[in-house]
Amino acid sequence: DTGVSQNPRHKITKRGQNVTFRCDPISEHNRLYWYRQTLGQGPEFLTYFQNEAQLEKSRLLSDRFSAERPKGSFSTLEIQRTEQGDSAMYLCASSLDSAGVTDTQYFGPGTRLTVL
Amino acid sequence: QKEVEQNSGPLSVPEGAIASLNCTYSDRGSQSFFWYRQYSGKSPELIMFIYSNGDKEDGRFTAQLNKASQYVSLLIRDSQPSDSATYLCAVNPLMDTGRRALTFGSGTRLQVQP
Numbered sequence: 001d002t003g004v005s006q007n008p009r010h011k012i013t014k015r016g017q018n019v020t021f022r023c024d025p026i027s028e029h030n031r032l033y034w035y036r037q038t039l040g041q042g043p044e045f046l047t048y049f050q051n052e053a054q055l056e057k058s059r060l061l062s063d064r065f066s067a068e069r070p071k072g073s074f075s076t077l078e079i080q081r082t083e084q085g086d087s088a089m090y091l092c093a094s095s096l097d098s099a100g101v102t103d104t105q106y107f108g109p110g111t112r113l114t115v116l
Numbered sequence: 117q118k119e120v121e122q123n124s125g126p127l128s129v130p131e132g133a134i135a136s137l138n139c140t141y142s143d144r145g146s147q148s149f150f151w152y153r154q155y156s157g158k159s160p161e162l163i164m165f166i167y168s169n170g171d172k173e174d175g176r177f178t179a180q181l182n183k184a185s186q187y188v189s190l191l192i193r194d195s196q197p198s199d200s201a202t203y204l205c206a207v208n209p210l211m212d213t214g215r216r217a218l219t220f221g222s223g224t225r226l227q228v229q230p
Contacts, residue, residue: 042220045217050216095216102148103148104162105162107152107160107161109158110158
């Protein structure tokens with residue numbers, strides 16, 4: 001059972017450029033989440049997919065951010081016209097829909113974005 | 117008021133002692149609660165979850181939940197230097213709202229002194 005994988009692990013870009021990150025969830029997991037984490041803070045929710053449907057988006061997700069999960073498997077997160085404030089660790093997590101109360105999310109290694 | 121509050125620490129304990137990490141949350145309807153460990157520069161790693169009032173034990177870890185007081189804690193027995201990390205408390209909202217996002221606290225940094 002491989003875990004959540006994310007690529008690239010590090011990305012350095014210049015302000016104004018577009019970047020795209022990829023997340024591959026745990027294979028049987030149908031829910032996929034994106035979070036952003038800055039230094040000294042806990043992860044902040046960005047968006048969530050159940051299969052290919054994007055069901056929830058945070059107010060943090062400005063119109064420069066877009067996420068897709070076209071076939072309900074991997075997901076991409078694109079940031080257009082990057083700003084220095086976008087510098088953060090972008091975390092992907094996945095979980096398996098179950099009838100129980102818990103929705104246990106497992107995180108990937110993250111993509112660290114630095115905007116110069 | 118932040119939705120999930122944790123003391124940022126650092127909490128320093130000697131090796132072999134019990135470390136007690138605390139978390140309070142504001143949404144009274146929250147249903148499940150998670151503890152993650154995060155080493156510097158790494159991603160969060162799930163330790164355990166709890167959703168019923170009382171204690172839940174898993175090895176050296178015990179999670180405690182008191183919904184009336186909106187309080188959840190994590191005890192680490194026989195603390196080891198390898199337990200030195202930031203511990204994140206996360207809260208899942210009411211499941212019937214359709215929301216699934218976790219709300220995290222800012223984390224408590226634990227230092228276990230050899």
